[in-house]
Amino acid sequence: MKHAIARTLTSTLHGILRGLMRAWVLIVPLVVALSVIRWGQLAYFWPQGYQASSSDLATVAVQGFRFDLKVSAIAGFLLLLVLPWVSGPVYRRLVTGLVCLYVFLGFINLHYFGFYKTPIDSVIFGLFEDDTAAVLQTIWHDFPVVGTLVAVAATALLGLVIHRRVVHWVEPDTVLQKRAVALRMLAVVVALFALLFAGKGTLREMALQRQHLTVTTSQFLNDMVPNGVIALKYAWDNRRQSQNLSDPLVGLKALGFDSPQAAAEVLGLPHATEAEVRDALYRHEPLPAGTPKKNLVFFLMESWSAEPMLYQSPTFDVLGRMAPTLDRACHFSNFESAQPGTHPSLEAILFSSPITPLTMGDAGRKPLPWGVAQVAKRAGYDTLFVTSARSGWRDLNRVLKVQGFDEVIDANNLKADYPDATIGLWGVWDSYVYRYLVKRMAAQPKDRPLFVFVLTATNHPPYDLPADYQKVALDMAQWKGETSEATLVPNLHTYRYAHDLLGAFVQQVQSGPLKDTTLIAATGDHNVRSFGVYAEPSRRYLMRQVPFVIWGSQLRCGQQLTQPASHRDMFNTLFPLAGIEGNYINAGRNLLKDVPAQPDPMNAPRGLFFTGEARNAQGMWQLGNPKSFVCTAARPPQSCEFNAQDDLQERARYALLDWNVRISLKK
Numbered sequence: 001m002k003h004a005i006a007r008t009l010t011s012t013l014h015g016i017l018r019g020l021m022r023a024w025v026l027i028v029p030l031v032v033a034l035s036v037i038r039w040g041q042l043a044y045f046w047p048q049g050y051q052a053s054s055s056d057l058a059t060v061a062v063q064g065f066r067f068d069l070k071v072s073a074i075a076g077f078l079l080l081l082v083l084p085w086v087s088g089p090v091y092r093r094l095v096t097g098l099v100c101l102y103v104f105l106g107f108i109n110l111h112y113f114g115f116y117k118t119p120i121d122s123v124i125f126g127l128f129e130d131d132t133a134a135v136l137q138t139i140w141h142d143f144p145v146v147g148t149l150v151a152v153a154a155t156a157l158l159g160l161v162i163h164r165r166v167v168h169w170v171e172p173d174t175v176l177q178k179r180a181v182a183l184r185m186l187a188v189v190v191a192l193f194a195l196l197f198a199g200k201g202t203l204r205e206m207a208l209q210r211q212h213l214t215v216t217t218s219q220f221l222n223d224m225v226p227n228g229v230i231a232l233k234y235a236w237d238n239r240r241q242s243q244n245l246s247d248p249l250v251g252l253k254a255l256g257f258d259s260p261q262a263a264a265e266v267l268g269l270p271h272a273t274e275a276e277v278r279d280a281l282y283r284h285e286p287l288p289a290g291t292p293k294k295n296l297v298f299f300l301m302e303s304w305s306a307e308p309m310l311y312q313s314p315t316f317d318v319l320g321r322m323a324p325t326l327d328r329a330c331h332f333s334n335f336e337s338a339q340p341g342t343h344p345s346l347e348a349i350l351f352s353s354p355i356t357p358l359t360m361g362d363a364g365r366k367p368l369p370w371g372v373a374q375v376a377k378r379a380g381y382d383t384l385f386v387t388s389a390r391s392g393w394r395d396l397n398r399v400l401k402v403q404g405f406d407e408v409i410d411a412n413n414l415k416a417d418y419p420d421a422t423i424g425l426w427g428v429w430d431s432y433v434y435r436y437l438v439k440r441m442a443a444q445p446k447d448r449p450l451f452v453f454v455l456t457a458t459n460h461p462p463y464d465l466p467a468d469y470q471k472v473a474l475d476m477a478q479w480k481g482e483t484s485e486a487t488l489v490p491n492l493h494t495y496r497y498a499h500d501l502l503g504a505f506v507q508q509v510q511s512g513p514l515k516d517t518t519l520i521a522a523t524g525d526h527n528v529r530s531f532g533v534y535a536e537p538s539r540r541y542l543m544r545q546v547p548f549v550i551w552g553s554q555l556r557c558g559q560q561l562t563q564p565a566s567h568r569d570m571f572n573t574l575f576p577l578a579g580i581e582g583n584y585i586n587a588g589r590n591l592l593k594d595v596p597a598q599p600d601p602m603n604a605p606r607g608l609f610f611t612g613e614a615r616n617a618q619g620m621w622q623l624g625n626p627k628s629f630v631c632t633a634a635r636p637p638q639s640c641e642f643n644a645q646d647d648l649q650e651r652a653r654y655a656l657l658d659w660n661v662r663i664s665l666k667k
Helices: 002-045 054-081 088-116 122-129 131-142 145-170 180-199 228-240 251-253 260-266 275-281 319-328 342-351 372-378 393-402 411-417 431-442 488-510 536-546 565-578 644-665
Strands: 295-301 327-334 380-385 407-409 450-455 518-524 550-552 606-607 613-614 619-622 626-630
Touching: 002 054, 002 088, 002 145, 002 228, 054 088, 054 180, 054 228, 054 518, 088 145, 088 228, 122 228, 251 260, 251 644, 260 275, 260 295, 275 644, 295 342, 295 431, 295 488, 295 565, 319 327, 319 488, 319 550, 342 372, 342 565, 372 380, 372 450, 372 565, 380 393, 380 431, 393 407, 407 518, 411 431, 431 450, 431 488, 488 550, 518 565, 536 613, 536 619, 536 626, 550 565, 606 644, 613 644
Parallel strands: 295 450, 295 518, 380 407, 380 450
Antiparallel strands: 327 550, 518 550, 606 613, 613 619, 619 626
């Protein structure tokens, strides 16, 4: 009996040791593969002329290795449930599958960075929420899919060869088998604790977390630290938190506030009770008596980046008929988008919501009273949404009608009205939107003002153009940005096509009977994907920049045209200008007003990116992270550094916008 028990204990001990050693042998190829991908990503996206110190590169390499070890050790630890007991062939299949998975995620992260200029984030889940077939078709058209699969196979094979060599050297299935029981027990303890510390990522400090991704002053280098596995994990965490509407305080607490009253106090708002805070968020100065209501036509232009406009010239004409209209417009040229994707920016603009996706679940089935279409509708406007895309995308056809739009016109409606239109990958050409708008606005009753929200689609990968469109030659010597992307020139042509059409529409309205009763405004949903990675700190702010332009008669543009601003400020500017009063949230500031002589947290000249970045006149930073500050001023003042007060106030603004959504939709 004693011998049987002893044999069982010995067998169990050996199995545990075998499992631990298999786990450690498994970790080696995973770490090597992830590190190889990181250095390949650095080389692949390294901008021409970019300089980085050897110490910064070493810091990125070490921190990246720590995250590689962390995710590999966690995989080894989780597999301890099976590694001690499975046969050798099953173990090899597990290793093969895991190496292939990690390598595949690493290459996804590589190309994701190339497209979005950021490691994998929550936008990636749009693959399943967009038109998945169209997204996959775009990926096939615009990315080196075959070459990437070959690289994935080669890197995975490298990892597996390394694993085989390490197995041959270590012999994990028989290591210490003939040694004393005490030595094997010691080996189990050491291997287990080493695995736990590797999964933690450190011996003494707190475990490696998201904030440890920032290790240099260069965001480009910081973005090289996360591997695909950890980036996907953090993206999933973000998405899960954003969809947790049961706790209205979760966003506030994440930004350092225990209550909405605490955030409101930072901003100088009334804050005795939650009700008082909400009332303050919706309070606006009354408009002068007799302010007329004007038609408001708002364009959300696909990929309207600000950078090409910096180089606009007769020989580099990327604006076409829009260019001559800008002299009579209010052009805000230091302007941030809210999000890096079309649908997230659309939700941010319509609902002043940092939470996205917001309307694809139950929230989209109930009216959100502070939404811009609801505000316009209650003010007596007919409300219309027009897009050259399909409105079934992200359930817009259902959501928009619930959220205050009387009519939703999409590619299918335009095809019915204009039989010559062809529906392509993302919809019809933008030209049909403008043909429809001219007809629709002419038919609008004069006693009913009209609010139109337009979403264009042509300036989008794969950057196709109508067969009859005559491209204009562009002198690429005028392009001062990065030139590494093969899609740069095709993108510039679709960019010109889209904005030439908008310029033609503006000219037509301004020369017609609606010129004094119609405001036109336009912005981009996000920056263009193919315009570089903005590695130089002085260019980093361009990664988020889109224009915001207002056209109308007798505009007084004020002194904020070059001040930092963002999407959150648009309807706080447009509604008073159009004569619209209502219960809309104080998301930003009125850009047509002068900057207050005395500091005012609610009207400070700053921009906010809803993924958690802010920018002032000196530089940009991640909220709550002083180490992330990058000076982006064209002429940096003597002191260009993180401003803790600016950060506190922007965290408070962001937190209250988050809280407003959650408290309104609390389940």
